[in-house]
Amino acid sequence: MTIKRKGRTKNLAAGRPPTTRKPKSISRKATKALINSHHLLEKKKSQAIAKGDRAAEAAIDGEIAALGGIEKYQQASLQGQRLDRGGDSSHVLMEWIKSDGPVPSSSAGTSAETRLKMLEVGALSTTNMCSRSRLFDVERIDLNSQTDGIIQQDFMKRPLPKDESELFDIISLSLVLNFVPDAIGRGEMLLRTLDFLKQPNTDCSSELHDLFPSLFMVLPAPCVTNSRYMNEPHMETIMNTLGYVKAKSKITQRLVYYLWIRKSPVQSSSATFKKVELRSGHSRNNFAVVLRGSSG
Ligand SMILES: C[S@@+](CC[C@H](N)C(=O)[O-])C[C@H]1O[C@@H](n2cnc3c(N)ncnc32)[C@H](O)[C@@H]1O
Numbered sequence: 232m233t234i235k236r237k238g239r240t241k242n243l244a245a246g247r248p249p250t251t252r253k254p255k256s257i258s259r260k261a262t263k264a265l266i267n268s269h270h271l272l273e274k275k276k277s278q279a280i281a282k283g284d285r286a287a288e289a290a291i292d293g294e295i296a297a298l299g300g301i302e303k304y305q306q307a308s309l310q311g312q313r314l315d316r317g318g319d320s321s322h323v324l325m326e327w328i329k330s331d332g333p334v335p336s337s338s339a340g341t342s343a344e345t346r347l348k349m350l351e352v353g354a355l356s357t358t359n360m361c362s363r364s365r366l367f368d369v370e371r372i373d374l375n376s377q378t379d380g381i382i383q384q385d386f387m388k389r390p391l392p393k394d395e396s397e398l399f400d401i402i403s404l405s406l407v408l409n410f411v412p413d414a415i416g417r418g419e420m421l422l423r424t425l426d427f428l429k430q431p432n433t434d435c436s437s438e439l440h441d442l443f444p445s446l447f448m449v450l451p452a453p454c455v456t457n458s459r460y461m462n463e464p465h466m467e468t469i470m471n472t473l474g475y476v477k478a479k480s481k482i483t484q485r486l487v488y489y490l491w492i493r494k495s496p497v498q499s500s501s502a503t504f505k506k507v508e509l510r511s512g513h514s515r516n517n518f519a520v521v522l523r524g525s526s527g
Pocket residue numbers: 301305308309312320352353354355372373374375384385386387404405406407410411449
């Protein structure tokens with residue numbers, strides 16, 4: 232006599248408890264839509280806060296929560312880092328570093344003193360190309376840490392360095408500046424990078440190239456290619472004013488990548504950049520960076 236087993240599990244994955252199942256993959260289109268909706272709501276929220284409209288702010292918070300909150304947004308961003316969707320953006324930085332000259336063996340090794348110090352703002356993973364390269368000692372922060380190895384911290388509230396040992400050779404702002412909902416906040420974020428980077432021409436902790444101290448910046452391409460208030464020359468002028476010089480750049484259909492080297496002190500502590508229309512047209516986006524005069 233054969234005994235039939237009722238409800239037998241067909242495969243191991245199906246039998247796993249829900250918490251250990253991989254999150255469902257979201258389609259490319261849905262990922263983009265989710266990220267865009269989140270950015271739009273954050274922008275509306277910052278406008279409501281500026282107006283002191285508490286009711287609107289609460290309503291928008293509800294809409295953000297209904298979309299799944301920052302967790303769902305981060306999950307969508309991680310999907311964008313999958314190899315089949317272009318991979319994580321730091322592979323471009325690694326290509327640039329390698330193309331600039333051989334990476335010294337001391338830096339590639341495990342000695343903590345010789346590794347370059349990187350601050351990765353807006354980190355979603357501890358295993359991107361930079362982290363795996365062993366070239367960097369990476370400190371990772373995010374508004375909402377998803378895993379061990381990423382400190383939950385707002386870059387804009389991070390305590391200022393007490394001494395040189397707390398300064399970095401490189402800061403990564405990959406798809407973070409466009410997350411900031413307003414133009415003034417973006418300017419402040421760029422200005423704040425200077426507080427955490429080593430001074431130009433200081434004795435770099437390694438014999439590596441001329442690419443440090445620097446800022447690795449990644450943005451969705453349309454922020455620069457199709458904005459009413461931003462284009463490539465304008466971005467460069469703003470960065471030059473902050474003392475940065477463009478060392479590398481790359482543009483794909485989706486993203487624009489930059490490596491800005493800190494070359495000099497802030498050019499003019501009173502320089503201001505307002506939101507000025509550079510291109511007209513209905514199909515433009517409103518990405519902008521406003522500098523309200525820096526402290527130097
Ligand atoms: C689109 S994700 C980018 C993730 C990753 N860097 C990448 O390139 O795919 C943006 C991340 O930046 C983080 N972020 C935005 N503003 C931040 C801030 N002021 N301090 C720390 N993290 C911030 C958000 O929490 C979010 O996880």
